[in-house]
Amino acid sequence: DQQVKQNSPSLSVQEGRISILNCDYTNSMFDYFLWYKKYPAEGPTFLISISSIKDKNEDGRFTVFLNKSAKHLSLHIVPSQPGDSAVYFCAASNTGNQFYFGTGTSLTVIP
Amino acid sequence: KAGVTQTPRYLIKTRGQQVTLSCSPISGHRSVSWYQQTPGQGLQFLFEYFSETQRNKGNFPGRFSGRQFSNSRSEMNVSTLELGDSALYLCASSLNSGALGYGYTFGSGTRLTVV
Numbered sequence: 227d228q229q230v231k232q233n234s235p236s237l238s239v240q241e242g243r244i245s246i247l248n249c250d251y252t253n254s255m256f257d258y259f260l261w262y263k264k265y266p267a268e269g270p271t272f273l274i275s276i277s278s279i280k281d282k283n284e285d286g287r288f289t290v291f292l293n294k295s296a297k298h299l300s301l302h303i304v305p306s307q308p309g310d311s312a313v314y315f316c317a318a319s320n321t322g323n324q325f326y327f328g329t330g331t332s333l334t335v336i337p
Numbered sequence: 338k339a340g341v342t343q344t345p346r347y348l349i350k351t352r353g354q355q356v357t358l359s360c361s362p363i364s365g366h367r368s369v370s371w372y373q374q375t376p377g378q379g380l381q382f383l384f385e386y387f388s389e390t391q392r393n394k395g396n397f398p399g400r401f402s403g404r405q406f407s408n409s410r411s412e413m414n415v416s417t418l419e420l421g422d423s424a425l426y427l428c429a430s431s432l433n434s435g436a437l438g439y440g441y442t443f444g445s446g447t448r449l450t451v452v
Contacts, residue, residue, distance in 0.1 A: 232379075262443075269341070269427055269443030270380070315380060324393045325441075327372070327380035 229253050230318050232328035240336050245303040247331050249316035252297065256318040256326075261290060261301050264313045264330070273314070274301070306335045339364065341430050341444035349450045355416040358447045362409050362430030366442075368392075369411040371403060374425040374446070383426075386411050387434035415449075423451045 231250045239245045247261075257278040262270035276283040276290045276299070283290050289302045303310055311334050317327045342361040350356050362369050370393075371383040382395035386405035405411045409430075415422055426447045431440040 228379075230379075267445065269429075269445045271443070272441060317380075324382050324385070324395070326382070329377060329379035 228329070229256075229326045230316060230328040232314075232316060232331050234331050235329070236332040236334070238334045238336060239306045241308055242305045245301075245306045245310065245333055245335070247301040247303075247314050247316075247333065249299045249301075249328055250297060251299075251318050251326075253318070253320070253326075254297065255320045257320060259290070259292060259299050259316065259318045260325075261288075262315045262317065262327075264315065270315060303333075306333075308335045308337050311335050341428055341442050343426075343428050343444035343447050345447060346445065347448045347450075349452060350418050351452055352418055352420060354418050355414065356418060356449060358413045358415075358426055358428075358449070360411045360413070360428030360430070360444060362411070362428075363442055366430040366432050367409050368431045368434045369405055369409065370429045370431070370441070371411070371413050372427045372429065373397075374427055375423075380427065383413065385434065392434050418451045420451050423449060425449075 229252050260275035261273040263273045264270040274285050274288045274290050276292050292299045313330045313332045315330045317325045319325045344359045368387045370385040372380040374380050385393040389405045400416045403413045428444045429441045
């Protein structure tokens with residue numbers, strides 16, 4: 227049972243434009259969400275997080291939005307750069323216990 | 338500081354064999370979590386060890402087991418390998434158990450292929 231879903235396996239965006247990666251979850255008890263970025267042959271690295279008391283968190287070019295009523299979060303990257311090309315995983319947990327990860331979205335930023 | 342080290346990086350085994358994977362966490366980190374990554378399934382949580390005790394366990398069969406040593410190094414064992422066990426196995430270390438996501442540091446993984 228996939229509690230965290232990323233329905234778009236891949237996304238292509240022109241350099242300089244906005245990348246929007248989406249994630250849906252089913253468990254209303256999740257209260258902490260994060261995004262990881264993964265390059266080939268490397269482990270995932272932490273990108274940005276958001277707790278359920280917020281609806282937006284921003285860090286430089288990266289912004290995460292949380293819509294609790296829709297059980298949906300999204301990651302916006304503006305402007306997109308070729309170095310952002312990677313697989314992005316969203317994850318959710320209930321008070322920092324086991325994290326449930328999505329299946330990932332492969333982002334390609336075209337120069 | 339040194340990152341999370343997983344050995345070996347690549348492994349090929351035949352069905353029915355057993356395999357042991359190793360993970361050395363960041364110095365000072367006491368929690369080690371294991372994940373299985375397969376195409377289409379994302380990262381699936383296997384288990385977490387903290388201070389040599391299994392704290393959380395995912396929904397995997399008993400063929401998957403692990404342990405943690407007093408120096409926080411962890412091993413994961415899979416017995417009676419099946420073709421479906423072919424995956425990238427990732428280890429993540431954190432200072433404490435139940436750490437928030439930013440406290441996780443992943444290793445580069447062990448790519449297991451079962452033939």
